[in-house]
Each structure stands twice: as structure tokens, then as C-alpha cells.
Amino acid sequence: MTETITHDVLIIGSGIAGLRAAIEASRASHGKLSIGVVSKVHAMRSHSVCAQGGTGAVLHTDRGDSLEAHIFDTIKGSDYLADQDAVERLVSLAPSEIYQLEHWGMPWSRESDGRLAQRAFGGHGFPRATFAGDRVGFYEMQTLYDTCLRYSNIEFYHEWFVTGLLVDKEGFRGATAIELRTGDFYAFKAKAGIIATGGAGRLYSFATYSHSSTADGLAMAYRAGIPLKDMEFIQFHPTGLVPSGVLITEGARGDGGILVNKEGERFMKKYAPEKLELGPRDIVARAIAREIKEGHGFRDASGLEYVHLDLRHLGAEKIKERLSEIREVCIQLRGIDPIDQPIPVRYVCHFTMGGVHANIDGATPVKGLWAAGEAACISVNGANRLGTNSTATCLVWGGITGHSAAEYAMQHHSADFPQQTVTSEEKRIYDSIFRGAGTENPYDVKQELERTMDEHANVFRTGEGLGEALKRIRVLKHRAYQHVEDTAREFNTNLTNVLELQSMLEVAEIVLMGAHARTESRGAHFRLDFPKRDDQQWLKHTLAYLTPDGPKLDYCPVTITRYQPKERTY
Numbered sequence: 001m002t003e004t005i006t007h008d009v010l011i012i013g014s015g016i017a018g019l020r021a022a023i024e025a026s027r028a029s030h031g032k033l034s035i036g037v038v039s040k041v042h043a044m045r046s047h048s049v050c051a052q053g054g055t056g057a058v059l060h061t062d063r064g065d066s067l068e069a070h071i072f073d074t075i076k077g078s079d080y081l082a083d084q085d086a087v088e089r090l091v092s093l094a095p096s097e098i099y100q101l102e103h104w105g106m107p108w109s110r111e112s113d114g115r116l117a118q119r120a121f122g123g124h125g126f127p128r129a130t131f132a133g134d135r136v137g138f139y140e141m142q143t144l145y146d147t148c149l150r151y152s153n154i155e156f157y158h159e160w161f162v163t164g165l166l167v168d169k170e171g172f173r174g175a176t177a178i179e180l181r182t183g184d185f186y187a188f189k190a191k192a193g194i195i196a197t198g199g200a201g202r203l204y205s206f207a208t209y210s211h212s213s214t215a216d217g218l219a220m221a222y223r224a225g226i227p228l229k230d231m232e233f234i235q236f237h238p239t240g241l242v243p244s245g246v247l248i249t250e251g252a253r254g255d256g257g258i259l260v261n262k263e264g265e266r267f268m269k270k271y272a273p274e275k276l277e278l279g280p281r282d283i284v285a286r287a288i289a290r291e292i293k294e295g296h297g298f299r300d301a302s303g304l305e306y307v308h309l310d311l312r313h314l315g316a317e318k319i320k321e322r323l324s325e326i327r328e329v330c331i332q333l334r335g336i337d338p339i340d341q342p343i344p345v346r347y348v349c350h351f352t353m354g355g356v357h358a359n360i361d362g363a364t365p366v367k368g369l370w371a372a373g374e375a376a377c378i379s380v381n382g383a384n385r386l387g388t389n390s391t392a393t394c395l396v397w398g399g400i401t402g403h404s405a406a407e408y409a410m411q412h413h414s415a416d417f418p419q420q421t422v423t424s425e426e427k428r429i430y431d432s433i434f435r436g437a438g439t440e441n442p443y444d445v446k447q448e449l450e451r452t453m454d455e456h457a458n459v460f461r462t463g464e465g466l467g468e469a470l471k472r473i474r475v476l477k478h479r480a481y482q483h484v485e486d487t488a489r490e491f492n493t494n495l496t497n498v499l500e501l502q503s504m505l506e507v508a509e510i511v512l513m514g515a516h517a518r519t520e521s522r523g524a525h526f527r528l529d530f531p532k533r534d535d536q537q538w539l540k541h542t543l544a545y546l547t548p549d550g551p552k553l554d555y556c557p558v559t560i561t562r563y564q565p566k567e568r569t570y
């Protein structure tokens with residue numbers, strides 16, 4: 001019989017969203033509930049520690065910023081696909097999250113008079129990226145993790161890999177997981193749950209994401225009957241360092257960095273004459289892709305083409321003070337110092353706008369189960385996220401879902417979970433995969449998956465390419481995850497990589513189907529064969545459901561409150 005661990009609230013994922021949720025669940029229950037936080041990596045190695053440039057919030061209304069302006073910038077940035085009520089909630093609650101973090105010890109960067117400093121970011125009409133040098137994610141995570149440790153009713157399961165959700169017709173019941181240290185299989189039983197497992201960017205080879213961002217939580221939700229929403233919208237950040245793909249924060253352009261092509265031309269004046277390098281990411285990424293396509297890029301020894309991000313005119317002092325991490329990254333990974341040399345950059349996979357279908361409260365269609373952070377599609381990002389709005393979203397909906405999950409758990413009794421699902425999950429993992437047979441190398445399959453996504457579901461897409469990619473992914477789905485070579489139980493990364501690959505293939509198919517069906521261009525989804533936005537047909541969210549015949553697409557309306565869609569110019 002599988003060993004069972006019981007909590008009142010189970011949080012899957014310990015990035016900014018998961019940690020913020022844990023604190024709020026603990027506070028809302030006045031320490032009465034037991035809260036389990038499960039993470040496949042140590043909490044402080046969660047992808048969120050990579051966030052660099054800032055968290056968006058309106059703080060300086062006396063200087064001209066306003067909630068209204070942040071709301072409008074976000075909706076326009078989303079190419080009008082964001083749910084406007086959700087954006088309004090994000091923007092109204094983000095400032096209090098900044099001050100809350102401050103009270104928990106966050107070392108925000110400051111101006112000389114002690115005010116919190118804010119820098120400019122793409123698509124924002126006012127500098128509202130609240131930052132801590134260029135290590136905002138690391139400091140936010142440190143602050144949240146330290147705060148969690150003060151609550152004795154929050155228990156961490158570091159390096160436990162969740163394999164599936166336990167859901168019955170009444171609602172959420174728990175999850176199954178492997179303790180990586182021993183390889184043992186457990187069932188978690190809980191009254192309420194929160195999926196906070198982050199994005200799916202490792203579907204691509206050139207990505208800013210941590211290697212742990214493999215879509216597990218999205219696939220778990222999908223397998224449990226929850227639709228995934230707007231998955232075709234994958235963000236490509238304009239400035240990934242060549243050839244590693246490590247991010248060079250948009251804060252570098254916010255602080256004055258410029259983009260230059262092989263001819264020495266500051267090309268953004270052709271694409272976003274007013275905002276230039278501070279246009280939204282979809283537009284700047286496409287501009288770089290066009291420059292490269294038209295032969296204005298440089299070529300790296302790796303074969304990757306790129307343009308230059310030039311910071312030299314900012315001066316050594318500013319670079320050292322405000323952009324010290326990216327300077328170190330350039331020196332360590334590329335052997336160049338941005339004080340003296342331009343940085344080679346190109347567009348890079350960076351963010352998943354879609355995710356687990358959730359309403360404005362972060363509630364999924366399964367009772368007792370919420371989703372927060374990048375894993376959730378509450379729809380504040382629509383077709384293109386503005387930089388700094390993700391960490392803000394993680395904080396705001398971490399708080400909202402933590403509170404709601406705690407309230408729910410206090411009002412409900414613990415129910416038995418579906419033992420049959422636990423048994424079949426254990427069989428799937430240990431009988432079919434761990435003791436399975438086959439010759440296929442999962443790492444080759446993963447590389448083929450990445451190549452397919454890089455080639456056909458990138459900045460520019462076509463119906464033909466997406467159709468071809470779908471065929472390839474369906475073949476890969478049948479070839480993959482039959483067995484593992486490594487039969488040790490302790491820290492068997494071969495096994496977890498195979499499980500991750502299964503999730504990635506499932507989610508890739510949904511990305512491709514949504515992109516293939518959407519015969520328009522909106523935000524980050526640009527179809528060369530349908531280059532215009534088509535509000536008549538496509539001002540709607542995509543929902544992908546699992547059926548016995550594979551994924552099935554459906555659609556639901558976008559919530560428009562104050563801003564009717566208009567042409568987007570910058």
C-alpha cells in the first residue's frame with residue numbers, strides 16, 4: 001500500500017507564486033492548517049530566482065504614473081487578448097505586494113532620497129519596474145523563503161517530483177509524488193491544492209528558462225480534465241545572450257541600452273518609431289528576427305545569428321551598480337565586458353502566456369484546486385506579456401489563491417482519495433517505464449522535440465510548418481517514454497526526465513494545435529500566412545481539452561470592460 005502524507009493545503013511548486021501562496025495560506029488560517037509545499041528542486045533553486053529586471057507596480061503617482069496607465073499598457077501589450085477585469089485586479093494589488101515584501105525584508109534598490117527606485121521596461125509608458133539591482137527574482141525568493149521558515153505550519157518537500165493530481169468528481173483530493181532521494185512513491189492527501197509549477201519554456205532549445213521548466217504541472221492538470229488556455233502564445237524575449245540563451249534583462253534597455261545591426265544601424269526606429277528599444281517584446285523580438293532574416297545580423301561560431309545590444313554609453317559606474325548580474329553573465333559565459341564591448345543577442349523563448357485555465361480568483365474548474373503564477377492562465381497577459389508583470393502576477397495570485405485555498409480547507413472535511421488512481425499511477429511509472437523495455441533514447445527524442453518547436457513554432461509561423469510540426473510531435477509521442485536505462489532508485493534523473501518528456505510532448509501538441517488553428521497574427525503569435533489581427537474571428541481564448549481521441553480545441557470569450565481593441569502602434 002502506498003504511504004500517504006496528509007496536509008490541509010498542498011502547494012505544488014515553490015517559485016514566487018508557490019511561496020507567496022504558502023505564506024498567505026498560513027496567515028489566513030492563523031497557523032491552524034498544515035500546509036505542504038512540494039518542489040522537484042530545492043525551493044531556492046526554483047526558476048523564479050532567475051528573474052532579473054523588476055516587478056511592475058504603480059508607486060509614484062506624484063510623478064505622473066497611475067493605475068489606469070498600467071492597466072491600459074498591459075491590455076494594449078496583450079494585443080487585447082487579456083481579460084480586462086483580471087488586469088485591473090493585478091494592477092490594483094501589485095503596489096501592496098511591493099510594500100509587503102519590503103516589510104518582510106526585501107532589499108529594493110532606492111533613490112538617493114530613500115524612495116523605492118523604478119526603471120523603464122518595454123511597453124510600459126512609465127518607469128514602474130521595481131527592482132533590486134538586476135537580481136529581483138533571487139531577492140524576492142530569498143525574502144519569501146525566509147518568511148515561510150518563520151511559519152511552523154509550512155512544511156517543505158524539497159526534491160520531490162509530483163507525477164499526477166488526485167481528483168474525483170467531487171473535486172481535488174491530493175497528488176502522487178516520488179521522493180527523489182529514495183525513489184519511493186507517495187500519495188499526498190489534501191483538502192485544497194494550488195498548482196504553481198511555472199512555465200513550459202524548455203519545449204525550445206534556445207530558452208532563458210531553467211532546465212526544470214518542463215510543463216509537468218500543465219500536463220498534470222490537463223490529464224486531470226482541466227483545459228489548458230491560450231497555449232499557442234509563447235513569448236520570445238528580444239535579448240538572449242548568444243550562444244547560451246541566458247537572459248540579458250530588458251532592464252538593460254530600460255536603463256538606456258540600444259540595439260544595433262551589422263551595418264551599425266539603430267534599427268528599432270523602423271519598427272517602433274516612438275518607443276524604439278522599449279517597444280513590447282513581441283514587436284522588438286520580431287524586429288530582430290526580420291533584421292537577421294534580411295541579412296543584417298552577425299553570425300556566431302555556433303551558427304546562430306544575432307544583433308548587438310550596446311550598453312557602452314551608459315558608463316562603467318551605472319552598469320556596475322544596476323546591471324551587475326548581466327555583466328557577470330557576459331564575462332563568465334561569453335568572455336566580454338559590456339562596459340567595453342556590445343553584447344551579442346537574439347530572440348529567445350522566455351515565457352508561457354497560456355496555462356491552466358483559471359478564473360479571476362485563480363480557481364480551476366476542479367473544486368478545491370487553484371492555479372497561480374506562470375502555470376496559470378488567469379489571462380492578464382493575453383497574447384503578449386509586458387516585462388515585470390509576471391513576478392507581480394505571481395505575488396498577487398499567490399496571495400489570492402493561498403487565501404482562498406486556506407478558507408476552503410477550513411470549511412471542508414478531508415475526504416478519501418481515489419485509491420485506484422494512485423495504483424494506476426504507480427503502475428504507469430514503475431511497471432511501464434521503470435521496468436519497461438525499449439531502445440529509444442529519451443534525450444534524442446527531447447532534442448527532436450526542441451528542434452521541431454524551434455523550427456516551426458517560433459517568432460514567425462506558417463500553417464504548413466505548424467502542420468508538419470504536429471505530425472512530427474505525434475510520431476515522437478509514440479516513440480517516447482517506454483523505458484529508462486538507469487534502474488537505480490536514488491535520484492534517478494533518467495526516470496524524471498522521461499516523465500518530463502511525456503508532459504512536454506503533450507503540451508507541445510497543444511501549443512501547435514492552437515497555433516495551427518489560429519489563422520491570424522496577435523501578440524507573440526505571428527502567422528506569415530495570416531499577418532493581420534482578426535478580431536471578428538479570433539478575439540477569443542483557446543481552450544484545449546483532453547479527450548479519448550486526443551486534444552480537442554474549444555474557445556471562450558475575452559472579458560472586455562473599458563478598452564475596445566484598436567490598432568497597436570508604438
Ligand SMILES: Cc1cc2nc3c(=O)[nH]c(=O)nc-3n(C[C@H](O)[C@H](O)[C@H](O)COP(=O)(O)OP(=O)(O)OC[C@H]3O[C@@H](n4cnc5c(N)ncnc54)[C@H](O)[C@@H]3O)c2cc1C
Nearest residue numbers: 013014015017040048051052053054162198373374388391
Ligand atoms: C531569466 C528570466 C528573467 C526573468 N525576469 C523577470 C523579471 O524581471 N520580472 C518579471 O516579472 N518576470 C521575469 N521573468 C519571468 C518570471 O521569472 C517567471 O514567470 C516567474 O518567476 C515564474 O514563477 P512561478 O512561481 O510561477 O514558477 P517557477 O519559479 O517556475 O517555479 C516552478 C516551481 O514548480 C516546481 N515544479 C515544477 N514541476 C514540478 C513537479 N513535477 N513536481 C514538483 N514540483 C514541480 C519547481 O520545482 C518550482 O519550484 C523572468 C524569466 C526568466 C527566464
